[in-house]
Amino acid sequence: MRIPVDIHTHQQPQVPGEAIVNCFPETFVPQAEGWYSVGIHPWYITSSVASAVGFVLNNRTMHFEELLRHPRVLAVGEAGLDKLAEAPLTLQMEVFEYQARLAEEVDKPLIIHLVRAVDELLKLKLKIRPVKPWIIHGFRGKAALAEEYLRHGFYLSFGEKYQEEALRIVPPKRLFIETDESTTPVGLLYERAAEIRETPLEELRETIRRNVGEIFFRQ
Template sequence: MIDSHCHFDFEVFDEERAATLSQCAEIGVDGIIVPGTHPKQWPPMLELVVAASTSACGLWAGIGCHPWWVADAAMEEEQESKLTEHRFKERLSHHLNHPRVVAVGECGLDGSRELSVHEQTPVFEWQLQLADEYRLPLIVHAHKAHNDVLRLLSRYNLPAGGVIHGFSGSLELAQQYWRLGFYLGVGGTITYERAQKTRRALAQMPLDSLLLETDAPDMPLSGFQGQPNSPLQLPRVAECLAALRAESLTQVQNQTRHNTCRLFALP
């Protein structure tokens, strides 16, 4: 299995990172995609990914700016919008030919933040443009902004598609993203009984459209609220998905792994 979305570079993992990688390999998690969140994070994250490249659980990276950090990233750059765009894209594209970089992102739109979706949109579009130019898949954060995200994804029609990470929503919404070439990231949300709409949607979508993820250290599973999440929880996500779909655990594990390798061009 591959954890298609885990912030494994976050400080909470520092003390037990090597042990966690070893334990991941022991339980069948042999890969982790580490998404980018902020320009300052990119260089140390890539150092971590390279250092772990020979471990039994390999790491790969996405390079992007999460909508929660758009305002912070903008403050570091020039004040004129054209210069900001040039500098941001220059910094991001500098890393996109790195051999362990397999995606642009995490990026997207979030309607729950103080910075409006309108203000977040330019930085999201710059990353859409780079994903198009470099023919890399996009890791998308979409929260309370699905109509805007769908509109932009339709406009750019990215050649390598991408994934809607931590998908939560209806079957109709899931189908709209899948028609645009975007996989659905399946995480801890499905372990909650109250998430009936999302559980029904992911039970009905083709298995070909799904990736497994933890979003660790966030998105704890039901029964583990208040604790940091971990890639070690990925088997539980797979078990829950298999039960919801009435499919074998082996089938879910194998197909979602194949989907992840296909999307991110992993060996």
């Protein structure tokens, strides 16, 4: 079994199973050796949806719940809160909570997209009290924000762009690497991260390989 080294991408990896490919419920067509996350992104929550209850009753979402149990789906998401998105924040919070509770139900981690809604996210975490890991993907915040997330038990995933000091302070057991929408090879992202953290490249690879195994495969 191939353990993915890239926990979040929107592109098909050159080597099947090398990355966790993010899909919308409507576009999820798994390949035999691929790994996936499936979620309802805050950018695509329409204003016509009255509430998260509407999602539950919608045929698409009933199908979505079934998809999350697929053996090639390793995580729920990306779910999230985004104050720049069209959907009202209250609706985004309902849909986020719905997905977060589903992650608990299907026993899989939650991958999170977050823009300008830190306080709201922390309140939801306190309300839901999840057992499964919550992972902030594409983290670009400063070290102080990274420390706050770490205090609240989050994992942080770094892509192509980030604050170097934030990357340095993340404990090895809370760290992931991703390409997201970047076309930069994931191997180069590992090389840069290893240099910034002053860690041997193979040691970083092994650390994240172990993290992926523990968080995404120990269910």
